[in-house]
Each structure stands twice: as structure tokens, then as C-alpha cells.
Amino acid sequence: MPAHQEETLLPETGYSTKVDNASQCIDLRSDTVTLPSAEMKKAMVEAILGDDVFGEDLTVNQLEKRCAALFGKEAALFVLSGTMGNLLAVLSHCQRGDELIVGRHNHIHKWEQGNYAQLGGISATTLKVNPDGTMDLDDIEDAIRANDQHMPRTALICIENTHNFSGGKALSTDYLKSVRKLADKHKLKVHMDGARVYNAAIARNVDVSEICSYVDSMMMCFSKGLGAPMGSILVGTRQFIDEARRKRKAVGGGWRQAGILAACANVALDRAVETIERDHRHAKLLAKGINERTPEALKSVSHFLIL
Ligand SMILES: Cc1ncc(COP(=O)(O)O)c(C=O)c1O
The missing domain is CATH 3.40.640.10 (Type I PLP-dependent aspartate aminotransferase-like (Major domain))
Known part of the structure; x- marks a missing residue:
């Protein structure tokens, strides 16, 4: 992991993901980039x-x-x-x-x-x-x-x-x-x-x-x-x-x-239902936010986020 990145706990779950501290970006490329939690x-x-x-x-x-x-x-x-x-x-x-x-x-x-x-x-x-x-x-x-x-x-x-x-x-x-x-x-x-x-x-x-x-x-x-x-x-x-x-x-x-x-x-x-329910809530919030804030041309791209 590059020096400017560190493992950061996601507060609601205990799961960690890579967060780029320079840009404060959460890595959303895929649901496969998660890192194992302390519990795991x-x-x-x-x-x-x-x-x-x-x-x-x-x-x-x-x-x-x-x-x-x-x-x-x-x-x-x-x-x-x-x-x-x-x-x-x-x-x-x-x-x-x-x-x-x-x-x-x-x-x-x-x-x-x-x-x-x-x-x-x-x-x-x-x-x-x-x-x-x-x-x-x-x-x-x-x-x-x-x-x-x-x-x-x-x-x-x-x-x-x-x-x-x-x-x-x-x-x-x-x-x-x-x-x-x-x-x-x-x-x-x-x-x-x-x-x-x-x-x-x-x-x-x-x-x-x-x-x-x-x-x-x-x-x-x-x-x-x-x-x-x-x-x-x-x-x-x-x-x-x-x-x-x-x-x-x-x-x-x-x-x-x-x-x-x-x-x-x-x-x-053990945590499957709560994890995915939370992810769906977050995805809907994100989609709503993008749809409210983006120009028309981008809305068609962000529609796919709405489950
Ligand atoms: C629908 C679906 N099936 C199968 C796989 C393959 O899984 P793996 O990457 O663990 O081989 C993927 C991977 O993204 C997937 O999205």
C-alpha cells in the first residue's frame, strides 16, 4: 500500500478499506477491495x-x-x-x-x-x-x-x-x-x-x-x-x-x-444481512446525491447506482 494510504476502519462495520489520505477518497472500484476486519x-x-x-x-x-x-x-x-x-x-x-x-x-x-x-x-x-x-x-x-x-x-x-x-x-x-x-x-x-x-x-x-x-x-x-x-x-x-x-x-x-x-x-x-443492507442504504444515498448535484449529461451514468 503506498505511504499516503492507510488502512482505515469504517465506523459502522469494523471492516476496513483503503483510504487515500491525500484526497480523502474511499476506494469504490469494486466490492472486492475490502480488507479483513479485526474480528476476522x-x-x-x-x-x-x-x-x-x-x-x-x-x-x-x-x-x-x-x-x-x-x-x-x-x-x-x-x-x-x-x-x-x-x-x-x-x-x-x-x-x-x-x-x-x-x-x-x-x-x-x-x-x-x-x-x-x-x-x-x-x-x-x-x-x-x-x-x-x-x-x-x-x-x-x-x-x-x-x-x-x-x-x-x-x-x-x-x-x-x-x-x-x-x-x-x-x-x-x-x-x-x-x-x-x-x-x-x-x-x-x-x-x-x-x-x-x-x-x-x-x-x-x-x-x-x-x-x-x-x-x-x-x-x-x-x-x-x-x-x-x-x-x-x-x-x-x-x-x-x-x-x-x-x-x-x-x-x-x-x-x-x-x-x-x-x-x-x-x-x-454472521454479518451478511446487516452489511449488505447498509451497503444498499449507502448506494441509494450516493445515487440520490449524485443525481441531485450532477449535470443532466451525467445523470444517466449515475442511474445505475439506484437498486
Ligand atoms: C457475478 C460474478 N461471478 C463470479 C465472479 C468470479 O469471482 P472470483 O473473482 O472470486 O473468481 C465474479 C467476480 O467479480 C462475479 O462478479
């Missing part, structure tokens, strides 16, 4: 550890059990990053030669190097994403392949909630229900990139478990807005998570005494 650092030091590849890290085990219950699924897997969680989900739902359906502007397709193709031999049909983060249901149904030897097999629909490239839009419960219905009709699985699922739950005033009830698997990040330094969780059926655990080892994600990081994730979860 203490939890790291005190965490009970073991070898997670042997299933012996009690802090990781406790986090996985907690997340399975919280998101209403049978099992959970703690992974290094959101990208790894999404990749393991796709590799576990699909076989080589299968195809997934995904929004053209979804993180899984646009920002993860097409890893499902690189590493899994899986192709994608990419669809237009509407300004509200949805893909049209008719487009999804049209993209589902016929049972024909000329074609790949459609195996998976990938949705994203909140939708990053649409400015953080939260999908409605009705939309989630419709995607579920369509997937069931065609015997397809649904994976949700829920990197920021708490933002979605709070924006839509529903529980995270209700959002997850419409999808087969979901990935959420502790390092986005919740303040943990790293780590994401993947949830789904026991069988799916067992498969994802195997794949995680194959991509080098067996990470031994990972309880140090699971301890931070636990603190992040």
Missing part, C-alpha cells in the same frame, strides 16, 4: 484447523454444514474463488460434449476465459441478456437442442443473480420460478452464479434459501461485499458436491488448513 483476523488466529483434503478441518466442515442449511441444500463445498465454484459446478453438471445455455454478458461466459470449454470440452449457446439481467424464456427454450446425433446435448442453464454486467440487477422470484419450470420440462439442471446472492435477497426482500430453492446449484462469494479476503461456497445435492469435491482436487483446489479462511467466511456470514 482474530477468528483466523483462533480457528481450529486440520487437513481439509482429509476432511479434518473442523472450521471448514462447520462452514460447509452451515452454508448447506442456510441455502437449503444437502451439502456445500468451500472453494478458493467464484470462478472456481462456477467451473466446478459446470464440470459436475455436464459431460464432455454437452452444452450449456448462458447469457452473453454472464460472468461465467464473458469473464472466466470460457474455462468450461478449455477444461471441460463443454460448448455454450449464448443468449441476449435484457437490461434486468434476464434471458428471454422463449430464447432459452429455442436454444435447447433436439435429441439428434448432429448436435451437442443441452445439459445446463446458467443464470446470474445479481447480474453484474446489468449493473447488479436482482432477478425476481417469478422469473426464477419460470426458469425452474422450463428446466424441469426439458429435464435440465440450473446453476446460479450467486456471487452476490445476499444483494439479490435483500433487494427482493426474500430469504437466500428461497432464491436457491429454484436452482440445482449455487455459488456465492464471501469476498464480494461481505468483507472476507477470499473464498466462495458452492451448494447443491450431496452427490453433486461429492463430484465437485473430486473436480476441485483435479484443478489444484485441495487446500489443506483452509480453516484460516473459513473462519473469515463465518464472520462474513
Whole structure:
């Protein structure tokens, strides 16, 4: 960190962020630039550890059990990053030669190097994403392949909630229900990139478990807005998570005494609702302030801040 920057506690939360003392600027580039709170650092030091590849890290085990219950699924897997969680989900739902359906502007397709193709031999049909983060249901149904030897097999629909490239839009419960219905009709699985699922739950005033009830698997990040330094969780059926655990080892994600990081994730979860509610309050205040003070030309830019 440059000399003119120092770690500064945000008074309401205990989370710290980088503040440039020369300009008094708070770093708002991303919800990933937070630094771990004092509470997280203490939890790291005190965490009970073991070898997670042997299933012996009690802090990781406790986090996985907690997340399975919280998101209403049978099992959970703690992974290094959101990208790894999404990749393991796709590799576990699909076989080589299968195809997934995904929004053209979804993180899984646009920002993860097409890893499902690189590493899994899986192709994608990419669809237009509407300004509200949805893909049209008719487009999804049209993209589902016929049972024909000329074609790949459609195996998976990938949705994203909140939708990053649409400015953080939260999908409605009705939309989630419709995607579920369509997937069931065609015997397809649904994976949700829920990197920021708490933002979605709070924006839509529903529980995270209700959002997850419409999808087969979901990935959420502790390092986005919740303040943990790293780590994401993947949830789904026991069988799916067992498969994802195997794949995680194959991509080098067996990470031994990972309880140090699971301890931070636990603190992040303890405070998830209050943290994101506060962030939404602040974002609305900021958007209101910008809209009241900026010239017309800039207002269209700042509108995206209004949740
Ligand atoms: C919607 C979404 N999914 C997945 C990811 C990937 O997470 P990570 O950076 O932890 O790999 C991101 C990262 O910003 C994201 O915004």
C-alpha cells in the first residue's frame, strides 16, 4: 500500500478499506477491495484447523454444514474463488460434449476465459441478456437442442443473480420460478452464479434459501461485499458436491488448513444481512446525491447506482 494510504476502519462495520489520505477518497472500484476486519483476523488466529483434503478441518466442515442449511441444500463445498465454484459446478453438471445455455454478458461466459470449454470440452449457446439481467424464456427454450446425433446435448442453464454486467440487477422470484419450470420440462439442471446472492435477497426482500430453492446449484462469494479476503461456497445435492469435491482436487483446489479462511467466511456470514443492507442504504444515498448535484449529461451514468 503506498505511504499516503492507510488502512482505515469504517465506523459502522469494523471492516476496513483503503483510504487515500491525500484526497480523502474511499476506494469504490469494486466490492472486492475490502480488507479483513479485526474480528476476522482474530477468528483466523483462533480457528481450529486440520487437513481439509482429509476432511479434518473442523472450521471448514462447520462452514460447509452451515452454508448447506442456510441455502437449503444437502451439502456445500468451500472453494478458493467464484470462478472456481462456477467451473466446478459446470464440470459436475455436464459431460464432455454437452452444452450449456448462458447469457452473453454472464460472468461465467464473458469473464472466466470460457474455462468450461478449455477444461471441460463443454460448448455454450449464448443468449441476449435484457437490461434486468434476464434471458428471454422463449430464447432459452429455442436454444435447447433436439435429441439428434448432429448436435451437442443441452445439459445446463446458467443464470446470474445479481447480474453484474446489468449493473447488479436482482432477478425476481417469478422469473426464477419460470426458469425452474422450463428446466424441469426439458429435464435440465440450473446453476446460479450467486456471487452476490445476499444483494439479490435483500433487494427482493426474500430469504437466500428461497432464491436457491429454484436452482440445482449455487455459488456465492464471501469476498464480494461481505468483507472476507477470499473464498466462495458452492451448494447443491450431496452427490453433486461429492463430484465437485473430486473436480476441485483435479484443478489444484485441495487446500489443506483452509480453516484460516473459513473462519473469515463465518464472520462474513454472521454479518451478511446487516452489511449488505447498509451497503444498499449507502448506494441509494450516493445515487440520490449524485443525481441531485450532477449535470443532466451525467445523470444517466449515475442511474445505475439506484437498486
Ligand atoms: C457475478 C460474478 N461471478 C463470479 C465472479 C468470479 O469471482 P472470483 O473473482 O472470486 O473468481 C465474479 C467476480 O467479480 C462475479 O462478479
